[in-house]
Amino acid sequence: MDKKGFVYLVGAGPGDPGLFTIKGKQVLQEAEVVVYDRLVGEEILAYANPDAELIYVGKASSQHTLNQDEINALLVKKAAQGKLVVRLKGGDPFVFGRGGEEALYVRENGFDFAVIPGITSAIAVPAYAGIPVTHREATSSFAVITGHERPGKEISSINWAQISTGIGTLVFLMGVENLEYIVTQLVTNGRSPQTPVALIRNGTRADQEVVSGTLEDIVERVVRADLQPPAIIVVGDTVNLRQSLMWLENKPLWGQRILVTRSRTQASVLAEKIRQLGGKAIEFPTIEIKEEVDLKNLYQSFESLGEYDWLIFTSTNAVDIFFKKLRGQGRDIRSLSGLKICAIGPATAANLENRGLVIDIIPEEYKAEGIIEKLGNLITPGQKVLLPRARGAREILPQSLREMGAQVDECYLYQAVIPKSANRADWDEMFNAGLDYITFTSSSTVTNFVNIIGQEQVQILNRQTKISCIGPITAKTAQENGFNVDITAEKYTIDGLVDALLRDVDANKKKAQLKKE
Secondary structure, eight states: OOOOOOEEEOBBBBSSSGSSSHHHHHHHHHOOOEEOOOOOOHHTTTTTTTEEEEEEEEETTTEEEOOOHHHHHHHHHHHHHTTTEEESSOOTTTTTSOOOHHHHHHTTTTTEEEEEEOOOOOHHHHTTTTTTTTTTTBBBEEEEEEEETHHHHHHOOSSSSHHHHOOOOEEEEEEEGHHHHOOOOOOOOOOOOOOEEEEEESTTTTTEEEEEEEEEHHHHHHHHHTTOEEEEEEEEEGGGGGHHHOGGGGSTTTEEEEEEEHHHHHHHHHHHHHHTTEEEEEEEEOOEEOOOOHHHHHHHHTTGGGGOSSSEEEOHHHHHHHHHHHHHHHHHHHHHHTTTESSHHHHHHHHTTTEEEEEEOOOOOSHHHHHHHTTTTTOOOTOOEEEEETTOOOHHHHHHHTTTTTTEEEEEEEEEOOHHHHOOHHHHHHHHOSEEEEEOHHHHHHHHHHHOOOOOHHHHHHOOOEHHHHHHHHHHHHHHOOOOOEEEEESSSSHHHHHHHHHHHHHHHHHHHHOOO
């Protein structure tokens, strides 16, 4: 029997990927087709099944990739092919998302659907701007209203006379272009011209913009600020609480645009830390971990694991591939009995510990030289060392171990190659939007980055953007490629890199404050 298609209507939330629901993420990872809107961020799309067909149907003002009837037909067409379809919509599907229309059309055409609500921007966006939609001392009611109603419409679907004075907080969605009309209707129907108003653009995101005023002057303020749609309009006394409850803009990395160049699978850790601290993390993967095709040396080492004295890991990628292949050969950690294990740093050590292993050596300096220094008095001539690692890694570690008298067997497990999806056009778009920092977490990220953007871009970046490196080896590679390195982490970890960024941003803020004074 052929598989019957199914459609999920999924709310992606207001923008912050951390506000995407767990259930939404689960079905997105299973989807065979994803039909998504303009306001769905790349961070959320990254959760999608890598084999899924992604179809963009975004709508901007007066610019529709597909009209609503065509979107409805597309959902049914894909379901008729037996596909698991996710219709991914910004905010919540049933709050001005036309999800009801899509659900009805899917059902009328004989297919089942389910709705996974999203956190609506009507509540989340004001909250991120420090504006509660209700507050005991200000109001106990709020309404969510379309701001997209056409001015001049003969019969309005909005009862302006009732909402203007009968509800405390009014939240208008998609209303920037109709702001003057909305203000006029509210004041004409009895709302005080002194009523506080705020417009919030890119709400819940690191590039959030807020323009505040009153009904009397908000149109002029928005024009002066050149605030572009989409934005949410909040009208009511709770807007006055913003100065006391503002929190997103108080985060230490607020306003900073930081490029993350790690592989797509690893970038999320650094990117998430940046976002938690208020910065805008822009992911531009410059490396992809490509497993070696010929792993016969590794498999041979599995046959004689009991003969080795030391097992040294210099990356979490090596750990992942080593144990995947070990398990694939019908073995597990019991095969490592008697070996002493060295991990280059805390992230690699944590990966090993999560597999039930106790780490014997973690150097104080998280690089090859640190391992050499730590093992200097522990390696004895004739001992056997197994070193699974990346092709193209520096030769100083195996060379130094051999000089100590050790017998070193290197097994190349992977290469850090340029991702197939990386292209100069994406880089140009990011660069034109402006960057405050570029982070490099390995020498491979540096060399691949330069290969993608072109050597001629390096000097331009030196004038406009700060370069931040995870440690001295990466910094040296960056310098060899022409970069002026502004920041080198004291601890060669992601946390160390983030701490270095925080110190630099804080120092810049203090300098700016002194200039003002």
